[in-house]
Amino acid sequence: MQASKALGQNFLLDEQLLDRIAAIPGPLEGQPAFEVGPGPGGLTRAILRAGAKLVAVERDRRCLPALAELDAAFPGQLRVLSGDAMEVDARAEAGEGAHVIANLPYNVGTALLIGWLSAEWSPLPWWSSLTLMFQMEVAERIVAKPGGDHYGRLAVLSQWRSDARIAMKVHRSAFTPPPKVMSAVVHITPRPAPEGVQLKHLERLTAAAFGQRRKMLRQSLKGLPGALDALAAVGIDAQRRAETVSVEEFVEVARVLGGL
Template sequence: MPDLPPLREVIARHGLSASKALGQNFLFDEQLLGRIAAIPGDLDGQAVLEIGPGPGGLTRALLRAGARVTAIEMDERCLPALAELGEAFPGQLTVIRGDAMKLDHAELMDEPFHVVANLPYNVGTALFVNWLSGENWPPQWHSLTLMFQQEVAKRIVAQPGGGAFGRLAVLAQWRSTAKLAMKVHRSAFTPPPKVMSAIVHVEPGDMPKGVSAKVVEQVTGAAFGQRRKMLRQSLKGVPGALDALAKLAIDEKRRAETLSVGEFVSIARELSG
């Protein structure tokens, strides 16, 4: 295993500082980073996609775990530090300079992969929804291990009936399992963000039969887009939705946050024929 200098030393040597515009917050605690890299299980020889590696703190932990890492980074200031990591772990690290929101991840990876990332706060949710969307299932990714603001993480794993339950929870749970794997205190970061963070681990499950992902996205978008309104109001713009409610004996006076994930799937199945 290569003997690497402390992360703080690497960052100081390269004159790096976290960019607020890029949603960066650096983690220096290598023991914590090792625990994060262990969440997906044994990564030895596995392909891993990392978004926004920055100076490479989590990247180090993934490489030490034996992963073959493809890292997408748009901050050119961080590329020299990542290049040093690539030299320390020959053949294990590929760095792509670019915007993860504009790249085709499946094409980049060209094989099944895990996603492990301390996501930049400003694009984290959008990337997450992209990985969960689409008709092709199971997806090319084996698992998603992602750090979010704790509030967002709670929304992903939320259960029906509470204010946190919404479209993000349904998209994460209707054909996947999502769990809160670890909480990370704001003091672990440099600079410390204003909010607490948490890591969510998602694994794909079975695709419900007779259901279109596009319809699930349409129904949840409409229902939670006007979440304070009754379903008869929020879903009236979705063709056939009110008839589906009647057929399924779902009271149209209910609000979206009271429906179970299974009920959303049933509505989508009625509309997917």
């Protein structure tokens, strides 16, 4: 089966590599799992071999016969949803505590990640972990630390109430067809959210700060009501640039913003 450019498909077929990816979340025996874009089912098979109870969402109907074969080979473990993952309620379908494991289609990967990171935390989200394949540049943006070119809004939103790391780098030659760039598997685990901080305030703050990342904060944040007062309240110099502000500092500013 030929991968579809329109759907952002690049298939992984190396079974040893796929087993290593499926092992990243830890033991999956009897655990709920959720996969986006299984394609012909390479990673799907590895997740099922690990013993998970898997819900997989596939938009490409050409893949459904191969996934039906996996359903027959692993009775009671796999449920396939035919549709667009952007329109699926993953929490309702996969259930509480699910491990999300996916070689994400490149054209919707970041949007899906932001959706999962925006889930309700009470005190943790519905998912237990995210184990996701991205293009290397996106992976580096997710795990970036302050001061580097990759550090930005995605890093802050990924790390303010989660731990994110690159668990594995994957050479382009491992895919069919080979993409133009290297890829990496990012593993994200949630932790209790800082008290008194709302996501909406952090989103507005980081959107403004990184929207003009080369400008000083006094310039980039002047259009956000209360932001400069919040900076002063937590002792952050308004002449700094967004790329120098740590995740923890952004969280403190967002906390003050929420109280104004």
